[in-house]
Amino acid sequence: MKIDPQKPADLSAQIAQAIRDAIISGQLIVDERLPSEAELAEQFQVSRPTVREALKRLAAQSLIRTQRGATGGAFVNRLSFEDAYSQQITTSTLLLSMNAVRFDTACEARYALERACAPLSAKRRTADQLATMRAEIFRQAQPGLTDEAFCASDVAFHRALVDGADNPVLSYQLAGAVEAMQPLMNMITFTARSREAIIAYHTKITDALEARDAETVDFALVELETYTRQLAQDVAERKRKPA
Amino acid sequence: MKIDPQKPADLSAQIAQAIRDAIISGQLIVDERLPSEAELAEQFQVSRPTVREALKRLAAQSLIRTQRGATGGAFVNRLSFEDAYSQQITTSTLLLSMNAVRFDTACEARYALERACAPLSAKRRTADQLATMRAEIFRQAQPGLTDEAFCASDVAFHRALVDGADNPVLSYQLAGAVEAMQPLMNMITFTARSREAIIAYHTKITDALEARDAETVDFALVELETYTRQLAQDVAERKRKPA
DNA sequence: AGACTTTTAAATGTCAGACAAATAAAATCT
């Protein structure tokens, strides 16, 4: 069932992989209880701490959950979209920050993905999502807003746009792309005028979405991408030549 | 720097989160060595096994790597696109298999994402990527191919298409969507005729890509999506009514 | 002096055994 040769790598990693494989292959199904730590230790012929390290690895990936007490133990976790979101966001954020991804590259990816779901959003957006988007636009127009808060609202706006496609798989995939951009966006100082321009695009997008006009949404997204990249380029240049 | 109140949850989870936060916030930078397990145990006022469980959690997310020996220890890992890929694929695969995502939903997401990078691929595809795609098409035409191998080749084909966009962030985001579909696709039996049809679409896509004709690529992708969904629907119906 | 070998020290990997805490089921009592 699950074996474990003592040849190459850490035992805890091997055990984790064995259990992971069992979950992926369907040998272990959702909510099924794993053997107790003592039993697993016996089964794999290792000590309990080693088994625990393996289980913690799986817990970190939300593959299992543990419960204490008499009927407790480790259970195969149903990976929720929520959990998957947050993992994706963490991974994407680190990936971008650790690999010196150029702003243009990330920006291009983000808008390409958003444009992918724009036609679907135009077809399926609910009144609720429109309201969320308008609320975020309103917030973005507040004068006292910090750059960080402005960016956060921007993320929320685009998140609503993506969710409008009513496809959880799409939403999950895009969450990382959009949210991971935020740290990069936060490096931009938004002047009153640039905020005004962005808000205008947001309004255009929302209006078009309300009218279910996919073409205009797409066009506005292209404009917004162009504008955002121009903005970042100006910031970069001003940094290089602080005249 | 990193504190740890003993109130609510597992200590190892808290410690992992504290270190994770330090990495994300940039307090710990790539390739920096963490304190030894003994020092961390001292610092957090816990035992060494508890620290180790925390470190294994981080290792499971590829946030750190460990090295044995005199100058060994735990080091902040540069999250590579490779690592991120495989994590994303694991997560996406489980997400789809555990949440009864409808084939249509996954398929829609996949093709929406692929269409997003089609224009970029048309602009930037290399001769190398074209060659890969033609090689996969050739493989798909081999008569003895199993359904699984056909699907795997299909994945490779689309992977090349996505990589053609020459945007690592896009590639990373899409890898999960495309690969996670494979188990679902594997449930389809591909008749000789359906294979022929799919190969025709693949050829059309590759030709258009070679000609840098984004519009035709997009059109062919839409056709392929429609065809794939029809195929899946037929299979589902045949299963329901096995006349 | 320089190159090779041996020793040593530091770190992770693993183990054994123990106790604490939580939790639900079983047993007991009113």
Added chain:
DNA sequence: AGATTTTATTTGTCTGACATTTAAAAGTCT
């Protein structure tokens, strides 16, 4: 029967020890 106590099981944590790996330091020989 219902409420309470006991008990057993399981995870969470600690202590201390040993094994293994690895690089640097020490030592040795030419």
